[in-house]
Amino acid sequence: xxxxxxxxxxxxxxxxxxxxxxxxxxxxxxxxxxxxxxxxxxxxxxxxxxxxxxxxxxxxxxxxxxxxxxxxxxxxxxxxxxxxxxxxxxxxxxxxxxxxxxxxxxxxxxxxxxxxxxxxxxxxxxxxxxxxxxxxxxxxxxxxxxxxxxxxxxxxxxxxxxxxxxxxxxxxxxxxxxxxxxxxxxxxxxxxxxxxxxxxxxxxxxxxxxxxxxxxxxxxxxxxxxxxxxxxxxxxxxxxxxxxxxxxxxxxxxxxxxxxx
Amino acid sequence: xxxxxxxxxxxxxxxxxxxxxxxxxxxxxxxxxxxxxxxxxxxxxxxxxxxxxxxxxxxxxxxxxxxxxxxxxxxxxxxxxxxxxxxxxxxxxxxxxxxxxxxxxxxxxxxxxxxxxxxxxxxxxxxxxxxxxxxxxxxxxxxxxxxxxxxxxxxxxxxxxxxxxxxxxxxxxxxxxxxxxxxxxxxxxxxxxxxxxxxxxxxxxxxxxxxxxxxxxxxxxxxxxxxxxxxxxxxxxxxxxxxxxxxxxxxxxxxxxxxxxxxxxxxxxxxxxxxxxxxxxxxxxxxx
Numbered sequence: 018x019x020x021x022x023x024x025x026x027x028x029x030x031x032x033x034x035x036x037x038x039x040x041x042x043x044x045x046x047x048x049x050x051x052x053x054x055x056x057x058x059x060x061x062x063x064x065x066x067x068x069x070x071x072x073x074x075x076x077x078x079x080x081x082x083x084x085x086x087x088x089x090x091x092x093x094x095x096x097x098x099x100x101x102x103x104x105x106x107x108x109x110x111x112x113x114x115x116x117x118x119x120x121x122x123x124x125x126x127x128x129x130x131x132x133x134x135x136x137x138x139x140x141x142x143x144x145x146x147x148x149x150x151x152x153x154x155x156x157x158x159x160x161x162x163x164x165x166x167x168x169x170x171x172x173x174x175x176x177x178x179x180x181x182x183x184x185x186x187x188x189x190x191x192x193x194x195x196x197x198x199x200x201x202x203x204x205x206x207x208x209x210x211x212x213x214x215x216x217x218x219x220x221x222x223x224x225x226x227x228x229x230x231x232x233x234x235x236x237x238x239x240x241x242x243x244x245x246x247x248x249x250x251x252x253x254x255x256x257x258x259x260x261x262x263x264x265x266x267x268x269x270x271x272x273x274x275x276x277x278x
Numbered sequence: 279x280x281x282x283x284x285x286x287x288x289x290x291x292x293x294x295x296x297x298x299x300x301x302x303x304x305x306x307x308x309x310x311x312x313x314x315x316x317x318x319x320x321x322x323x324x325x326x327x328x329x330x331x332x333x334x335x336x337x338x339x340x341x342x343x344x345x346x347x348x349x350x351x352x353x354x355x356x357x358x359x360x361x362x363x364x365x366x367x368x369x370x371x372x373x374x375x376x377x378x379x380x381x382x383x384x385x386x387x388x389x390x391x392x393x394x395x396x397x398x399x400x401x402x403x404x405x406x407x408x409x410x411x412x413x414x415x416x417x418x419x420x421x422x423x424x425x426x427x428x429x430x431x432x433x434x435x436x437x438x439x440x441x442x443x444x445x446x447x448x449x450x451x452x453x454x455x456x457x458x459x460x461x462x463x464x465x466x467x468x469x470x471x472x473x474x475x476x477x478x479x480x481x482x483x484x485x486x487x488x489x490x491x492x493x494x495x496x497x498x499x500x501x502x503x504x505x506x507x508x509x510x511x512x513x514x515x516x517x518x519x520x521x522x523x524x525x526x527x528x529x530x531x532x533x534x535x536x537x538x539x540x541x542x543x544x545x546x547x548x549x550x551x552x553x554x555x556x557x558x559x560x561x562x563x564x565x566x
Contacts, residue, residue, distance in 0.1 A: 094295045135311070
């Protein structure tokens with residue numbers, strides 16, 4: 018009896034998590050000109066309007082560029098650091114790990130203020146560069162955690178075997194280490210991109226006037242009333258941010274299976 | 279250079295870009311705002327370099343700041359408690375389920391990936407004047423005019439719980455997965471009831487996970503300023519809103535520095551206490 022009670026309770030928790038999101042998706046197909054119930058019919062008109070909204074398209078371009086650059090920089094730094102921490106016996110390993118994780122232990126508002134004021138002191142004003150540096154620093158800990166978790170599973174024996182069979186260090190790196198690392202690199206980049214794409218807390222501090230990312234654009238649109246266009250934008254975001262990781266997961270599984278078989 | 283020396287240097291070469299980034303983009307800026315908080319913003323808008331206690335005096339003694347700090351901590355505490363209350367049974371169900379655990383966990387992690395701002399604003403569709411609940415109430419004739427349910431402290435907490443619940447579930451789940459199920463069976467075979475076995479064996483063993491999830495929920499909710507802006511009313515500002523106001527609206531950067539450092543001190547103390555008793559290991563397990 019206790020168990021079915023827990024199951025019912027869990028179902029309610031799932032409902033709580035998904036209901037509001039489901040309503041966003043549902044309302045984005047509403048034909049009515051108000052972003053609310055009742056549904057007056059099924060329509061794609063809000064997606065069409067979205068695709069013609071220059072401000073939103075600009076925000077998308079900014080977000081994608083920012084996310085991609087963040088992913089590349091953050092993953093490069095993160096993979097190198099993770100390699101050092103997992104593969105070598107570094108003195109003070111725990112201390113270094115904590116230092117590298119520190120950006121998530123500091124509240125993001127505080128990190129945002131500190132970075133903004135310091136770089137401003139160095140005459141680097143609010144700019145795309147500041148935005149990029151900010152996104153790199155708070156995605157880095159997540160990349161390191163994810164990449165480390167993957168790296169622990171890769172044994173060093175393969176590389177040693179390749180060397181003992183006569184491969185040069187660079188051959189070993191390119192043909193053994195890098196392919197083995199690929200899933201970790203891929204996971205790190207995906208994670209960094211998604212976190213950057215979703216960020217608003219730091220972004221509102223760092224973005225220059227007139228530049229909007231998708232979340233800050235939605236935030237600005239909320240200042241008026243909730244229009245069906247926001248729901249449509251929300252639906253697009255949901256499919257992008259949920260679809261991309263799921264696709265990534267599928268690709269990673271595929272890669273793992275090919276290697277296994 | 280000898281092979282050993284090169285071997286010793288290699289990890290530091292690999293670590294240096296990341297350590298430089300964290301140093302230059304986090305630690306030096308934090309030190310900088312410590313210094314900056316003692317400067318003074320003059321009426322003309324320029325910064326007066328020096329050692330002035332005015333900002334700290336204002337931040338620490340003005341009851342306005344104290345009250346908002348206290349209400350921020352209260353909101354964070356309620357949010358954390360609600361997350362534990364909702365998250366623990368759900369995590370327990372997933373961990374002990376004989377069904378497809380991976381799928382159940384994936385489903386609960388999906389909202390994690392859905393944009394924070396979208397999830398926050400989605401509650402307007404539910405609770406708003408023209409939202410789902412009002413639509414149902416009006417159609418059933420229970421109310422004759424839409425009820426205003428949004429823009430108060432409970433809706434801020436609701437939004438925060440919706441945002442942070444996956445953090446709690448994941449951390450508790452990781453802890454529960456690490457507990458041998460046969461321990462509970464052993465307790466039962468020694469004469470305890472299922473409930474006793476849970477209370478005296480499983481629950482204490484899972485407390486580190488609960489604490490890790492709790493810390494994340496508390497720190498993340500106490501540092502938010504977006505949720506109160508979207509779901510709160512004019513009087514529901516949290517401490518981070520004051521920081522945002524000081525920095526972005528009033529451009530009083532020295533005062534903003536002092537306020538940020540106050541928030542960092544309060545939440546940092548919590549992290550240090552947690553670290554002292556439980557260590558960062560559990561937290562990293564849940565995040566990784």
